[in-house]
Amino acid sequence: MQVDDLATSGSKQVTARAANLVACRSCGTLAPMGQTACRRCHAALSSREPDSLSRVWAWLTAGVILYIPANIYPMLLTKTLGSQEESTIVGGAIELVHYGAYFVAFIVLFASVAIPVAKFFAIGLLAWSVQRGSRLSGHRRMQLYEITEFIGRWSMIDVFVVAILTALVQLGFLASINPGPAAVCFALSVVFTMLSAQSFDPRLIWDSIEESDRRAER
Amino acid sequence: MPNADDHVHQERDFHDAEVADRRFSLVWLVPVVALIVSLAVAWKTHSERGPLVSIIFDSASGVEVGKTIIKHRDVKVGTVEDVGFTDDGTQVLVTARIDKEVAKFIDADAQFWVVSPQVSLEGISGLETVLSGSYIEAAWDTQIGETAYSFTALKEPPLTPPDQPGRRVRLIAEDGGSVGIGAPVFYKRIQVGRVESKTLTPDGESVVFDLFIEDPHHLRLSAGSRFWNASGIEVELGAEGAKLKVESLISLLRGGITFDNVAFGGGPVQEDRLFRLFETEKTARASIFDDDYSAQIRLSVAFNGSVRGLAVGAPVELRGYKVGEVIDVIASIDDSSGRPEVSLITTILLQPSRLGLPSGEAEDSLNFIKTLVKNGMRAKLASASIITGALYIELVQGDRLAEEEIDETASPYPRLPSVASDLDDLAASAEGMITRINNLPIEELLDAATTLMGSINVIVADEKTRSLPTEVAGLLADTRRLVSAPELADAGADLAGTLAGARAIVDGLNEADVAGSFTQALDAATATATSIQLAAERAPELMANLTRFAGNAASLPLNDLITTATDFVRDAQTFVGSDSFTALPADLSSALTEVQSLLAQLREEDAAKNLAIALASAGEAATSIKAAAEAAPTMMANFASLSEKAEALPLDQLIAAAQNVLEDVSALVTSEGLRETPDTLNDTLIAVQGLLTDIREAETTGRLATALDEVGRAAVSAQTLVGSVDGLVNSESLQQTPGTLNDTLLAVQGLLGDIEAAETTRRLAVALDEASRTAATITAAAAEIPDALQQIEALAATLRVLPLDQVIASANRLINDLDRIATAPGAEQIPGAVVAAFDQVRVAVSDLQARNVPENFNNALVSFNGASIAFQGLSANLNALMPQISAVATRADSVLGSLDVGSELNYEAITTIREIRDAARAITALVATIERKPNSLILGK
Structure with missing residues (x-):
């Protein structure tokens, strides 16, 4: 019957839930609706992640909140021969521009500002569209989600740079670099954003498509 | 479509469940916590x-x-x-x-x-x-x-943090000196603070320094603290030699201030207490201004005369007690009378506490001084040292002065009235003294004395003068012998015998043919009488001359003359016999020669040319003067006492009198009469002696007298003669004479009768006339004899009284001394040399005055001039002073030589300073570079 359903559905898109199936998100095994654990990998099974959107919004909010001090507080505390310099993310990039390092400035800006902000908007847009519907097609939104998921980890590049520099440049009085409070905030913000992105259940995208299809049938 | 419905239903349930779960999601705690934490951090920040x-x-x-x-x-x-x-x-x-x-x-x-x-x-x-x-x-x-x-913000870092414990004081000085901001403040050579600021006072008269003395050194500050400028090098030329004082290198380069407590007590000082900054340690230590500077009074004094020698720092004294000092001497134009005049304004600083006033408001002190001025207090210039010519100001209490008051409108300070100083009088009187000494007719005096001595010498050296006393003594002895001769006492007896003889003769004559022989006798008697008369006629003249001479000789004030002469000779002997006078010519001559050569040298050399040479010369001169001065004190003492005596004597009168006396004496001595006097006297005396001898021998006279006695008129004369010869008259033999005489007369009467008969009467009458005249003459002469004898006796007494021995002895000594003087080398040139020396000194001094020599040297000469005025007072100090001045001059010479341009010290100092400057410049460059590029330290340029 399920197969029939699948077969009869033909070109018409049918969600697993509609087929009373649950796919394991770990190993992809299909299981009948209602089964709570994957028979193969014992992962918890759910047709839709419970509280998915709520968690998305929660992580996203936390990420955004932390992104503010991440930009206000200094990211790097650079001590050179007794003089201490504090540089925020944007300030550092601007300084780089002053030094003529446009490319590096671009990368910093892109990785530390553009990507996180874009992620906030992307996740927010996805969650919003799931709840309220969107004119964007499901595929586009799926692509957006995948890009967001893929790029999200690169947002940590700034944190990595700080971590590496901190570890490398510890020359005592001559020069030393320490992470500022913004580094922690930024890292947390990225982490929360990633958690937010992970909390998002992309299958919800298709639910809305299915619904719209259904409305179209009627 | 149950399935679909079911499905939908399920889906609904699912959605419902989902919605319900969403409200309780614990994930929302995360943003809440994040928010709370963020807000908390923000709020805390x-x-x-x-x-x-x-x-x-x-x-x-x-x-x-x-x-x-x-x-x-x-x-x-x-x-x-x-x-x-x-x-x-x-x-x-x-x-x-x-x-x-x-x-x-x-x-x-x-x-x-x-x-x-x-x-x-x-x-x-x-x-x-x-x-x-x-x-x-x-x-x-x-x-x-x-x-x-x-x-x-401050332009410069404050030298002292505001919370540093310590004390700030302020110093006031006449000028900024070399003390810079940040200059160290020393106490016993330990830095205890620093100069914080250096500003002009609002009136622009002084400079005020702000000092900070660190804790705990500020406890050293007291009212007795004195501050002085310790900048750089201090060279002090004093009696103890040259002193070179150098504070620390920093103070050498940027100045410094040192303080010390010269008086104790007074308690701690208040914040911002005002002190005075002294130029040198010496003046600081000598300072009497121990009270608050602000209480001191500044007054100005205008002096009409020269203020040369009045230096800044000179004391202001009230009855010898220092009450202030001179702080400034400036020239000011006084236009008040309509005709601009330049007057010299001296600014003095008075210490009220020194006047016995409590240190309070300057206004009160000024009022007090006003009262003093109203009561006659005036400022007067006085000489502090006649050697240096330094002046000081004395506050004198004048009487009978025009009422004057402090001119409070005067600028810049209230004007204290002044009175003329008596410095000019002093100089004038000194000059007058010199002139008077100069004008003394020493040459004439010496000439006259020389002439006198020569004349006296001539008299005294005359053999006759020497034999005079002997002669006189012999004369007197003869006279005495004559008077006391037993023959004279026995004259009466002789006379009696004579008369007896005469009677016998008359008897004989009576018996013999007496008449012829009597006639012959009478002829002879007549001749004798004539000769006697002739002799007798001269006797009165002789007697008169003798008497006159004796009277003159007696009236001569020989006693006074001899006394005066003796005194004079003794004085002269004392003067001449003193060793110093004996040594005088040589010393004086050599000293004058030295002075002369010195002055000639000075005249030849261009004095301004080289100070070092001048100082060397001064050293040599000082040595010479010292040598001269060693002999000078005794000489000067003698000279002073001599001059005192000389001044005490009415010299002019004395000299005039002496001259008169000497002229008289000279005239007397040189007069032919006096010269011949001994001869004449001798002759006279011999003549008298001879006369007396003759008289004694002339028994004929007695006989003649007897003979004449018989002739009535002659008897009276003979009696008178006999009466006048005292001892003769009372003799018994003489008393017995009349009887005999009677007999004789009787015989004579008989004889006369014979004679009358023998025509001899006429001739006898002639003879008797002759005899009578002779007798009268003899009577007259005899009458004169007692007077003459008395006169001679008086003369003899006078001559005995005369201390001729002493005179002769004194005269002998005088002559010896004079001989010694005369034979002493250089004695002849003394008066001339003295006069010439004085002339030369005067010429040299005027010459030097006319020249415009450098001021120091001029001062030295002025001092020298003053020294010569006060040479007597100086002589005591000179001995001690001269070696010191000489030593100082020598040291000064060496010091100056070492300070000369190009000397070792100078070269070293310049090199050091140059190196320090180079180092500082290099450091400045380094600092500038490093400041510009700090990492250049690591990277290099």
């Missing part, structure tokens, strides 16, 4: 933010927003948040955030300044800012005041 203060800088050199921090005691207390401009755009307004925990100290007293590297003479400071960049240092005291928000 905000609540811990201190006040924002604005500091005005002249320039924001080294100040960067967000980077430049504010430190206090090397602890960060704030950050610069903004750098902008003040409203008028002329200054930089730096806004800084101060930590809240120190904000309470930021009151109006807080100070801010930029700390940047500084290389100064004391060292390098702020070196840490070479690497870290400059920062703003904040300093505040411990008192909590009302928070202030606007400050003006």
Whole structure:
């Protein structure tokens, strides 16, 4: 019957839930609706992640909140021969521009500002569209989600740079670099954003498509 | 479609469940916590933010927003948040955030300044800012005041932090000297503080230094503290030799101030107490101004005469007690009378406490001085030293002065009235003394004395004079022998015998043919009588002459003359016999020769040319003068006593009198009469002696007298003669004479009868006439004899009384002495040499005065001139002074020589200073470079 359903559905898109199936998100095994654990990998099974959107919004909010001090507080505390310099993310990039390092400035800006902000908007847009519907097609939104998921980890590049520099440049009085409070905030913000992105259940995208299809049938 | 319905239903349930679950999702705790934490951090940050203060800088050199921090005691207390401009755009307004925990100290007293590297003479400071960049240092005291928000930054770092314990005092000085800001303050050669500022007083008259004395050294400060300038090198040429004092190198380069307590007690000083800054340690220690400087009174005095020798620092004395000092001498134009006149205004500083006033308000003290002036107090110039010519001001109490008051309108200080000094009088009287001595007719005196001595010599050396006493003695002896001769006593007996003989003769004559022989006898008697008469006729003249001579001789004030002459000769002998006088010619001559050569040398040389040579000459001169001066005191003492005596004597009169006397004596002595006097006297005496002998021998006279006695008229004369010869008259034989005489007369009567008969009567009458005349003459002569004898006796007595022996002895000594003088070498030239020497000295002095020699040398000559005036007073000190001056001059010479340009010391000092300058320049360059590029330290240029 399920197969029939699948077969009869033909070109018409049918969600697993509609087929009373649950796919394991770990190993992809299909299981009948209602089964709570994957028979193969014992992962918890759910047709839709419970509280998915709520968690998305929660992580996203936390990420955004932390992104503010991440930009206000200094990211790097650079001590050179007794003089201490504090540089925020944007300030550092601007300084780089002053030094003529446009490319590096671009990368910093892109990785530390553009990507996180874009992620906030992307996740927010996805969650919003799931709840309220969107004119964007499901595929586009799926692509957006995948890009967001893929790029999200690169947002940590700034944190990595700080971590590496901190570890490398510890020359005592001559020069030393320490992470500022913004580094922690930024890292947390990225982490929360990633958690937010992970909390998002992309299958919800298709639910809305299915619904719209259904409305179209009627 | 049950399935579909079911499905939908399921889906609904699912959705419902989903919606219900969403409300309880624990994930929402995360953003809530994040939010809370963020807000908490924000609130904490905000609540811990201190006040924002604005500091005005002249320039924001080294100040960067967000980077430049504010430190206090090397602890960060704030950050610069903004750098902008003040409203008028002329200054930089730096806004800084101060930590809240120190904000309470930021009151109006807080100070801010930029700390940047500084290389100064004391060292390098702020070196840490070479690497870290400059920062703003904040300093505040411990008192909590009302928070202030606007400050003006200091241009320079304050030398003393406001909270450093210690004491600030202020010094006032006439000029800034070489003391710079930051110059060290020493107490017993230990730095105890520093000069913080150096400013002119509002009136521009003085300079005020602010000093900070660190704790605990400020306890050393007291009212008895004296501050003096310890800058650089102090060279002191004193009686003890040359002293070279050098404080620390820093004080050499940028000055320094030293203080010490010259008096104890007085208690601790208040903050900002005003002291005086002295130029040298000596003046500081000698200072009497121990009270508050502000209580002192400044007055000005105008003197009409020269104030040459009145130096700044000269004392102002009241009855010998120092009550102030001179602080300035300036020329001022007095236009009040309509005709501009230059008057010299001396500014003096009076210490009220020295006048017995409590140190209070200057106004009270001024009022007191006004009262003093009204009662006659005046300022007068007085001479402090006749050698240096230094002057000081004396406050004298004048009487009978026109009422004068302090002119309070005078500028710059109230004018104290002055009276003319008596310095000119002193100089004039000294000059007058010299002139008087100069005018003494020494030459004439000596000439006259020489002539007198020559004349006396001639008289005394005359053999006749020497034999005179002997002759006189012999004469007197003869006279005495004559008078007391037993023959004379027995004359009566002889006379009686004679008369008896005569009677016998008459008897014989009666018996014999007497008449013829009597006639012959009478002829002979007549001839004898004639000769006797002739002789007798001369006798009165002789007697008269003798008497006159004796009277003259007796009336001669020989006693006085001899006494005076003896005294004079004794004085002269004392004078001449003194060793010093004997040594005088040689010494004086050599001294004068030296002075002469010295003056000639000085005249020849261009004195201004070389001070060193002048000083060397002065040294030599001093040595010569010392040598001269060693002999000088005794000589001068003698000379002084002599001159005193000479002055006490009415010299002119004396000399005139002496001259008269000498002239008289000379005339007397040189008069032919006196010269012949001995001869004449001798002759006369011999004649008298002979006469007397004749008289004694002339028994014929007795006989004749007897004979004449018989002739009536002759008898009276003979009786008178006999009566006048006292002892003769009373003799018994003489008393018996009449009887005999009677007999004789009877015989004579008989004889006469015979004679009458024998025609001899006429011839006898002639003879008797002759005899009578002779008798009369003899009577007259005999009458004169007693007088003559008395006169002779008086003369003899006078001559006996005359201390001829002494005269002769004194005269002999005088002559010996004079001989010695005369034979002494150079004696002949003495008067001439003295006069010539004085002339030369006078010429030399006027010559030197006419020349415009350098002032120092001129001063020396003036002093020398003054010294010669007071040579007597100087002579005692001169011995001690001369070696010192000589030593000082020698040392000064060597010191000056060592200070000469190109000398070792000079060269070393210049080299050292040059090296220090190079080093400082290099360090400055280094600092500039490092400040510009700190990492150049690591990377190199």
